[in-house]
Amino acid sequence: MERFTGQDAAFLYMETPNVHMHTLKVAVIDLPAKIPYADVFELVRASMESKLHLVPRLRLRPVEVPGGLHHPLWVNDPNFDIARHLYRKKIAEPGGHREMDQAIAEIASTQLPRDRPLWETWLLEGLADGGVVLVTKIHHSLADGVASATMMAKVMTLDPAQDDLNVARPTWVPERLPSRPELIIGAFGDQRQQLGMLGPLVKKTVLGGVNVLQNVKNRAIDVPYPFRTPRTVFNRTLSPRRSFASTSLPLAELKAVKNAAKVTLNDVVLATVAGALNRFFEERGEHLSRPLIASVPMAVAMAGNAPRESGNRVANLFTSLCNDVTNPLLRLQMIHAVTSQSKEVQLQLGIETMLDWADAAPAGLYRWILGAFSQSRLSDYLPPPANLVVSNVRGPDHPLYVAGARLRAIYSVGPAVEGIGLNITGWSYCGDLTMALIADADAISDPHVITDALRPALDELSLATR
Numbered sequence: 001m002e003r004f005t006g007q008d009a010a011f012l013y014m015e016t017p018n019v020h021m022h023t024l025k026v027a028v029i030d031l032p033a034k035i036p037y038a039d040v041f042e043l044v045r046a047s048m049e050s051k052l053h054l055v056p057r058l059r060l061r062p063v064e065v066p067g068g069l070h071h072p073l074w075v076n077d078p079n080f081d082i083a084r085h086l087y088r089k090k091i092a093e094p095g096g097h098r099e100m101d102q103a104i105a106e107i108a109s110t111q112l113p114r115d116r117p118l119w120e121t122w123l124l125e126g127l128a129d130g131g132v133v134l135v136t137k138i139h140h141s142l143a144d145g146v147a148s149a150t151m152m153a154k155v156m157t158l159d160p161a162q163d164d165l166n167v168a169r170p171t172w173v174p175e176r177l178p179s180r181p182e183l184i185i186g187a188f189g190d191q192r193q194q195l196g197m198l199g200p201l202v203k204k205t206v207l208g209g210v211n212v213l214q215n216v217k218n219r220a221i222d223v224p225y226p227f228r229t230p231r232t233v234f235n236r237t238l239s240p241r242r243s244f245a246s247t248s249l250p251l252a253e254l255k256a257v258k259n260a261a262k263v264t265l266n267d268v269v270l271a272t273v274a275g276a277l278n279r280f281f282e283e284r285g286e287h288l289s290r291p292l293i294a295s296v297p298m299a300v301a302m303a304g305n306a307p308r309e310s311g312n313r314v315a316n317l318f319t320s321l322c323n324d325v326t327n328p329l330l331r332l333q334m335i336h337a338v339t340s341q342s343k344e345v346q347l348q349l350g351i352e353t354m355l356d357w358a359d360a361a362p363a364g365l366y367r368w369i370l371g372a373f374s375q376s377r378l379s380d381y382l383p384p385p386a387n388l389v390v391s392n393v394r395g396p397d398h399p400l401y402v403a404g405a406r407l408r409a410i411y412s413v414g415p416a417v418e419g420i421g422l423n424i425t426g427w428s429y430c431g432d433l434t435m436a437l438i439a440d441a442d443a444i445s446d447p448h449v450i451t452d453a454l455r456p457a458l459d460e461l462s463l464a465t466r
Contacts, residue, residue, distance in 0.1 A: 001073050001175065003190055004062070004141065006358030006366065007312045009071040011140040012062065013370040018238045019418050020111050022118070025136040025148060026104060026246070026411040026436065028127075032160070032404050040132055041088050044123050047403035049082055051155040053169045057142060057310045058151075061117045066180055068364045070187035076175035077117055084116055091126035091133070097246070098448065100124065100133055105244035107135050108438060118142050131408060140415060143310055145393040145425075146299045148412065150309040156400040156407070191362075201360050205353055221337050223345050224320045226385035230289045232281075234421040234443040235384040237377045241441035245451040246411045248432040249458055257458070260465035261329065263336040268461065269392045269426050269433070270294060270339070271332040274321035275457025277388075280450050292321040295386035295420070296339070300351055315351050317342050318386060328457075329464035379419030388422040389414060395429045411436040424450075 004012070015021045035043055052058060061077040089107070092099045103124050112118050118139030125132055143151060178186070229235070249272070257268045274292070281288060300313040319339040325331040358366070391414060400407045413425040413436035421440035426433045435454055437447045444450070 001075050001178065003073055004071040005311060006071065006361060007314070007355055008141045009363065010358055010366065010370060011312070012072065013367045014374055014417065015111065016371070016374045016418075017111070018240045019374050019415070020108065020240075020242070021140045021415050021417075022108075022112055022137045023140055023143075023145075023148065023414045024104065024108055024244075024412065024436070024438070025138065025152065026409075027134045027136075027402070027407050028100075028409040028411075029132050029134060029402065029405045030408050031130065031132060032406075035404070040125065041086070041123050043403055044121070044134065045082065045086055048086070048121065048155075050169065052082070053172065054154045055151050055309065058117055058119060059172065059174075060142075062114060062141070063177060063183070065183045065187045065363075067184075068367050069184060070190055070363045073178065073183070073186075075177060076173075078174040078177060080117065080172075080174060085120045086123070087120060088123040088125065091124050093126070095126045095128035100127065101244050101246055101448070104133075104135055104246075105242050105438075105441065107137065108242040108244055109240060109441070112137060112139050134402075140312065144299070144312040144314050145297070145391060145412065145414070147308050147310050147312070149393060149395060152400075152410075153396070154309065156402055158398060158400070160401040160404040160406065201353075201356050205350075205357070221341050223341050224293045224318050224338065226293075226318060227383045228290075229293045229383050229385070229387050230291075231383060232288070232292070232387055233284070233286075234439055235379070235387055235419055236421060236440070236443060237379045238416060238418055238421055238440045239442040242416065243439050243441040243444055243447045244413075244437065245447035246434065246436045247451040247454060248409065248434045249426075249454060251428055251431050251433045253458060253462055254433055257332070257461045257465050261332055261336070263332060264339075266296070266392045267332060267336040267339060270296070270319065270321060270335050270390055271328070271461060272454055272457045273390055273424055274323055274331060274335065275328060275460055276450050276453035277321065278323055279453040279456070283449065288323050291323045292387040294319055294321055294388055294390045297389070297391050297414070298346070298351075300355060313355060315346060315354060316386075317346060327464070328460040332461060332464075374418045382419070384419040386420055388424065389417075389420060391423075391425040392433075393425065393427050395427045397428070397430060399430055409434055413438045416440055 011021045059080050060074040062072045063075045064072050091103050107122050120137050122135040254268050258265050296317040297314045298317050300315050319342050322331045322334040325334055410429045411434045412427040414423050416423050421443050424437045426435050439447045
């Protein structure tokens with residue numbers, strides 16, 4: 001058993017019937033000419049069972065503490081049955097890319113049940129080109145983007161011949177679920193350590209704030225802060241339904257723009273998204289009152305930079321998409337300047353400060369604040385902390401295989417959250433940057449309007465830097 005960290009628990013507390021806090025990992029797979037099973041679904045089941053011992057976190061389920069006295073516990077599920085995590089679905093005809101995206105949107109529109117480990121995998125069949133799709137929903141409390149990439153590396157192989165479905169596996173021993181008295185006694189014991197963090201953390205936060213204020217005069221450019229945002233169609237109280245769209249961009253072209261403009265790859269991704277959203281609002285005949293603010297998740301490294309395969313260590317960087325700048329190259333340079341300055345502010349404040357506050361805040365109060373905001377519908381009246389989330393995760397640059405089948409493409413995307421109904425994630429794989437978008441379906445019924453505009457937006461940047 002182990003206690004949830006504050007940040008992991010926050011993703012549980014934020015969840016409501018309309019706010020689904022799972023991430024999606026989508027693998028499009030080319031099946032080999034011969035597979036060792038007559039049915040692809042049985043192949044998926046056998047392959048996943050053969051790898052579970054490599055990712056023991058997938059057998060952990062959450063156990064709530066009575067009265068919310070502390071964060072929940074992770075416990076090995078004594079009733080674990082992989083059949084409760086595997087499902088299959090048919091892609092609508094004619095089985096093209098958009099039909100695939102629609103099937104993924106339907107899967108994304110339901111919550112994960114809490115009485116078992118917080119993940120499930122769907123096999124989508126019916127692609128016109130003969131491939132299949134694996135859609136894995138993983139609750140954000142279980143893993144962030146970096147941890148998910150590490151987990152994926154453990155269950156995939158570099159050589160199709162290496163995947164032995166009959167390899168000997170260690171015996172798994174489940175845990176007994178803790179009793180109510182054990183949960184309460186453990187919560188009080190852990191709370192003493194939690195309360196002891198508050199004094200040093202307050203001092204650290206004050207010193208970080210003073211450091212930020214002292215450096216204000218040295219800033220060459222204004223830094224965007226949360227809630228200084230325009231209201232848009234996707235900044236509202238969420239519905240339970242999600243829309244999903246995906247596409248891919250050549251990684252070499254993105255890197256060429258990066259090198260020509262002397263910026264980062266993440267800056268180029270942000271500028272490409274900015275250009276696509278400008279087209280989106282132009283087609284709607286809408287004018288932004290001020291530039292969009294993007295929340296950009298930043299992985300916080302652990303001591304020693306050891307690979308992390310579970311949990312969350314993420315800080316949010318707020319940056320402007322500079323939509324008011326019409327010249328694509330100048331917009332890219334402005335995004336680079338603002339993002340660089342925002343990183344400096346994060347360092348001055350202390351990049352782990354918010355993580356520490358998540359661990360130190362009393363669990364009951366933390367749960368009430370996050371849950372109350374999600375259910376209050378205040379998002380329809382207050383400016384959102386950010387307009388959208390934009391992530392960029394480095395994936396493998398070599399082909400991956402599962403059960404002898406090659407992964408053609410990998411898409412990944414995080415959740416839409418209350419007031420921020422648009423999340424766009426880039427994931428690099430084998431020379432492509434795959435882009436996945438999830439949105440509130442009541443706000444954006446067809447998100448392909450945005451993903452279709454990413455290619456022209458990149459073309460503009462390529463031309464401007466050529």
